[in-house]
Amino acid sequence: MEIEGYHFPDDLYYDKEHCWCRVEDNVVVTGTTDFAQKMAGEIVYVQLPLVGKSVTQGKPCAALESGKWVGRIYAVVSGKVKEVNEELEDTPDLINGGPYEQGWIFKIEPSNLEEDLKNLMQGDDLVQFIKSEIIRVAAEKK
Amino acid sequence: MYLFDLGKLPGQQSMLIFHALARMGVEALVIVSPKNPLVSIGYFQDAGREIDLSFCRENGIPFMRREVGGGGTYLDENQVFYQLIWKRSNPRFPVEMKRIFEELSIPACETYRKFGIEASFRQENDIVTRDGKKIAGEGGGDIGACMVLVGGILLDFDYETMSKVLKVPDEKFRDKVYKSMEENLTTMKRELGDIPPREEVVKALIHEYEKVIGRFESVALDNRIVERMKTLEKKFTSDRFLFKKTRKVPKGIKIRGGVEIRYGIHKAKGGLIKTVEELEQETIKEIGISGDFQFYPKDDLSTMEVELRKTEFDQGKVNNKIEQFYEEHRIQAPGVMPEDFTKAIVQSESEGSE
Numbered sequence: 211m212e213i214e215g216y217h218f219p220d221d222l223y224y225d226k227e228h229c230w231c232r233v234e235d236n237v238v239v240t241g242t243t244d245f246a247q248k249m250a251g252e253i254v255y256v257q258l259p260l261v262g263k264s265v266t267q268g269k270p271c272a273a274l275e276s277g278k279w280v281g282r283i284y285a286v287v288s289g290k291v292k293e294v295n296e297e298l299e300d301t302p303d304l305i306n307g308g309p310y311e312q313g314w315i316f317k318i319e320p321s322n323l324e325e326d327l328k329n330l331m332q333g334d335d336l337v338q339f340i341k342s343e344i345i346r347v348a349a350e351k352k
Numbered sequence: 353m354y355l356f357d358l359g360k361l362p363g364q365q366s367m368l369i370f371h372a373l374a375r376m377g378v379e380a381l382v383i384v385s386p387k388n389p390l391v392s393i394g395y396f397q398d399a400g401r402e403i404d405l406s407f408c409r410e411n412g413i414p415f416m417r418r419e420v421g422g423g424g425t426y427l428d429e430n431q432v433f434y435q436l437i438w439k440r441s442n443p444r445f446p447v448e449m450k451r452i453f454e455e456l457s458i459p460a461c462e463t464y465r466k467f468g469i470e471a472s473f474r475q476e477n478d479i480v481t482r483d484g485k486k487i488a489g490e491g492g493g494d495i496g497a498c499m500v501l502v503g504g505i506l507l508d509f510d511y512e513t514m515s516k517v518l519k520v521p522d523e524k525f526r527d528k529v530y531k532s533m534e535e536n537l538t539t540m541k542r543e544l545g546d547i548p549p550r551e552e553v554v555k556a557l558i559h560e561y562e563k564v565i566g567r568f569e570s571v572a573l574d575n576r577i578v579e580r581m582k583t584l585e586k587k588f589t590s591d592r593f594l595f596k597k598t599r600k601v602p603k604g605i606k607i608r609g610g611v612e613i614r615y616g617i618h619k620a621k622g623g624l625i626k627t628v629e630e631l632e633q634e635t636i637k638e639i640g641i642s643g644d645f646q647f648y649p650k651d652d653l654s655t656m657e658v659e660l661r662k663t664e665f666d667q668g669k670v671n672n673k674i675e676q677f678y679e680e681h682r683i684q685a686p687g688v689m690p691e692d693f694t695k696a697i698v699q700s701e702s703e704g705s706e
Contacts, residue, residue: 249448255396270494273395278421278477279449280395280493347447 213340216245219310223286223330225268226339230310231286231318231330237293238323240286241314242274245340247306249347250276256302258294259316265291267326272315274302287326289318353438354380355568357554360429363390364416365581367427368588369573370435370502371419372580374495379442381561381568382435383554389428389510391415391517395493397424399594404519413517416588417596420502422477422491423606426517430508430539432553434460434561436501440494444565453477453490456501459560460488463505466556469543478609479503485538486608505557506539507547518605521615524640525628529605529613532630536607603699604631618696620645622687625696634665641693648684655681660697667698 211218222230228246232239247253255275265271265285272283294316298304305313320326331339361369366386373380391413393402402424403415413426427433436456438445446452457473464471470482479488490503515530541547562568587593604614616627623645630638639660647653656677663673674690677683 251449257396275394275396275421277449277453277475278394278489278491279452280419280421280491282494343447346443 211337213245213337214344216243216248216340216344217310218243218245218336218340220332222310223327223332224336224339225284225286225330227268227282227284229284229286232310233323233327236319238287238289238318238320239314240316240318241309242283242305244309245343246281247309247313250274250279250281252276253302253305256298256305256315258296258298259291261291261294263291265289265318267322267329274305283315285318286330287318287320288322289320291316292319293317353565353568354378355558355570356380356382356384356573357558357570358382358384358573360385360387362386363388363414363427364585364589366390366433367392367416367418368581368584369577370437370500371495371584371588372577374437374498374500375584376577376580377439377497378577379438379498380436380571381558381565382433382437383557384433384435385429385431385550386427387429389413389426389513391424391426393417393424394422394491395419396421398597400519402519404517407516413513414589415517415594417594418491418502418588419495420491420493420500422489424518425489426510426514427504428510428513430510430541430547431504431506432550432557433502433504434557436561436565437495437498439497440499441497445499449492450475452492452499452501455564457490457503459557459564460503460505462560462563463553463556464488464540466560467540467544467548467553469540474609476609480608481538481543485536487538487540487543489608505553506537507550507553508541509537509539511537520605521617521626524642525613525615528628528630528638528640529607532607532611532613536611616696616699618692618699620688620692620695622646622685622692625688625692627693627696629665629697631665636660636663636665636670636697639697641696645688646684646686647688649681652677652681652683656683665698667694670694670698 222232224230228243253276257273259271267288270282271285363386366384461471471479474480477490478486492501511533520526604612606612610633612631618625625643628640639657671694674693
């Protein structure tokens with residue numbers, strides 16, 4: 211779906227840190243949203259988590275830099291890092307070009323998926339949250 | 353929101369303070385200068401690649417990695433740092449990175465103006481004078497549940513020591529960095545002829561921040577914060593954190609937004625080519641080429657350096673210029689083709705790595 215110019219695929223789950231996840235069989239693919247990449251601007255560095263590292267839902271586990279700002283990337287669900295998108299190390303702006311496709315950041319082998327998904331947003335909850343964020347951005351611009 | 357007007361703190365503490373407060377979720381403005389010099393590198397930098405460790409150790413200059421962006425820099429008591437910490441959820445602050453820097457740089461710009469220096473914010477995140485010289489750099493980041501913006505008012509700047517603390521390929525490059533900094537970086541002392549009293553600058557800075565954010569409640573450091581700083585110091589100065597391998601391979605040194613000194617090295621069949629180039633807005637402003645290759649007529653190497661000025665820093669454009677030069681000047685350089693020079697000058701990502 212499109213929310214005021216920001217793209218949010220319907221089949222994904224979202225958290226309030228502007229990260230997304232897609233459930234593919236027993237693996238969860240994660241990344242940062244279109245809204246987040248637009249707020250950040252051109253991403254120049256990405257620090258990926260180590261494969262095998264345990265991550266906890268809502269806790270930072272990776273980082274990126276845009277315009278001398280270091281932003282954190284949060285684990286959307288708990289589990290173990292199964293794979294990372296190594297291409298981002300040389301071409302971090304893949305996130306700007308396609309945050310949900312070639313700009314995916316890492317994959318997690320979830321440990322508590324069913325419960326974790328209950329804490330994430332889709333549909334109306336997401337629209338409401340993003341609209342409140344957009345209002346904040348629009349207020350800044352006035 | 354609290355105000356910590358801390359005067360001068362021992363080197364690393366002046367930077368540890370904002371890391372501690374952000375982790376503790378304390379919204380505040382910190383004004384501080386380091387009592388003794390230190391070197392600070394950006395979060396995505398590796399101390400071993402960015403800093404001349406021997407120089408720092410021989411001269412007792414500590415170094416630390418910070419959790420905000422930007423590059424390596426030399427800090428001393430002639431810089432007044434402003435560190436603003438706020439909770440990510442605080443609606444009073446911008447969300448968009450560009451706006452964070454733009455809006456929260458206003459107090460620093462106004463402070464300079466109060467002392468008669470016309471300063472304004474310029475992408476990417478520098479404060480510059482009317483003639484485009486950098487007079488403050490800023491960086492920021494998410495730390496804990498907070499966001500942090502850090503910048504420094506330059507009362508004065510030690511250009512020479514700054515050029516010495518950086519890891520560079522050779523002295524020629526270091527000299528170039530020094531000269532470019534002198535040309536592109538200015539200070540209150542340079543602009544005004546004298547350093548204004550620190551307390552007056554601090555007073556103005558706080559006043560300007562209050563105009564943007566509202567009244568501060570002035571507080572002092574308490575034991576809880578000091579303890580947190582001590583804990584963090586262990587992490588921030590540990591080899592594991594300082595020498596954390598990152599993929600950020602330095603290919604040069606950024607002097608200010610749009611100005612960069614880069615170096616290149618390429619092994620051609622006919623010998624090693626080394627280059628040092630100053631780029632301004634992605635165009636070669638000046639270039640120096642050296643190495644152990646043969647080049648005839650000899651004097652034409654410096655002519656080629658002059659010809660390369662004002663060339664866009666683009667592989668195709670640089671190569672065309674060199675090919676044309678070879679042809680027009682009938683260059684004889686055994687085992688060194690125009691593309692070898694191009695490779696040294698405009699290195700690709702993989703060639704640029706160690």
